[in-house]
Amino acid sequence: MTRDSGGPGTPGTDPQQLWLSPEQPRRGRRPGFSREAITAAAVALADAEGLEAVTIRRVAAQVGAGAMSLYSYASDKETLLELMVDHVSGELPASAPLTGDWRADLKTIGHRQRDLMLRHPWLPTALSTRRSPGPNTLAFLEHALAALRPTGLDGAAKLEVFAQLTAFVAGHVTYEITQAAAAESPDRAAAEARYLATVAADGHHPELAEALAAPARAVTPEATFTRFLNRLIDGLATD
Missing domain, CATH: 1.10.357.10 (Tetracycline Repressor, domain 2)
Structure with missing residues (x-):
């Protein structure tokens, strides 16, 4: 999986910053989308067309935003992929009862x-x-x-x-x-x-x-x- 070229982020994501820091959108008017919405749009795109179709620009278009506005939520494509994997992992029943076997x-x-x-x-x-x-x-x-x-x-x-x-x-x-x-x-x-x-x-x-x-x-x-x-x-x- 290749990263988008020209993005302001650097390869690699600090997991503590990604998962333990609250979502920090840019200053100014509150955007009409969230990190959750961005991630869901990326998942839907990957489900329909495969991972190669997932780019910051395509996802931005899906949520009706400019590509640059997404970088404060996902600094690069690898970060977006981290979010996607965890998003779909939420479908797994983590609290299902165990049998002991x-x-x-x-x-x-x-x-x-x-x-x-x-x-x-x-x-x-x-x-x-x-x-x-x-x-x-x-x-x-x-x-x-x-x-x-x-x-x-x-x-x-x-x-x-x-x-x-x-x-x-x-x-x-x-x-x-x-x-x-x-x-x-x-x-x-x-x-x-x-x-x-x-x-x-x-x-x-x-x-x-x-x-x-x-x-x-x-x-x-x-x-x-x-x-x-x-x-x-x-x-x-x-x-």
Whole structure:
């Protein structure tokens, strides 16, 4: 993701200033928009057209403002992205009750993360670089750490497990989106199936031949994700 050129901000955002300082619009007449409105407009634009469509100028146009007036709310595109990630994280149920079964709770968290990323397909890409957690992100992190309390893991290990889960979900959603796009070309899918069948029958790939001959499993996106998620979480050790 590239930053807008020519903006007055400098790359990088001080998280304390971003999340703990109150919103400070410019002096003069009160603007007809807020940081929340700007962030919501940016999210809507990314949902509709992808991250590349999100620029300070496009977002300014969405809220009916001049680009320069937005820089006091989001100094550059990276700051805007920080705001967007935390904004959509507010959709995650951070206060949902936990069962006490940490594996079951972690699987529920994984499904909720997937649902969020499918609603906002740009989110996996946005999470691929380091982000400073805002209030909504921190609330859900607190929820996940509470789910992991029965494991007895130390704090660092619990943070690693949550990071591992989030990375898995982001990667899988990216795969799902790619597969959905490929499914729109049935001729290509049929050609790939014929190719694999030919390779499996050539006698040089016995492991592949055995794998392809195994009984088919449910291949709906939900069923596939659930299988992968279960393998990941059921295999986690706590010692």
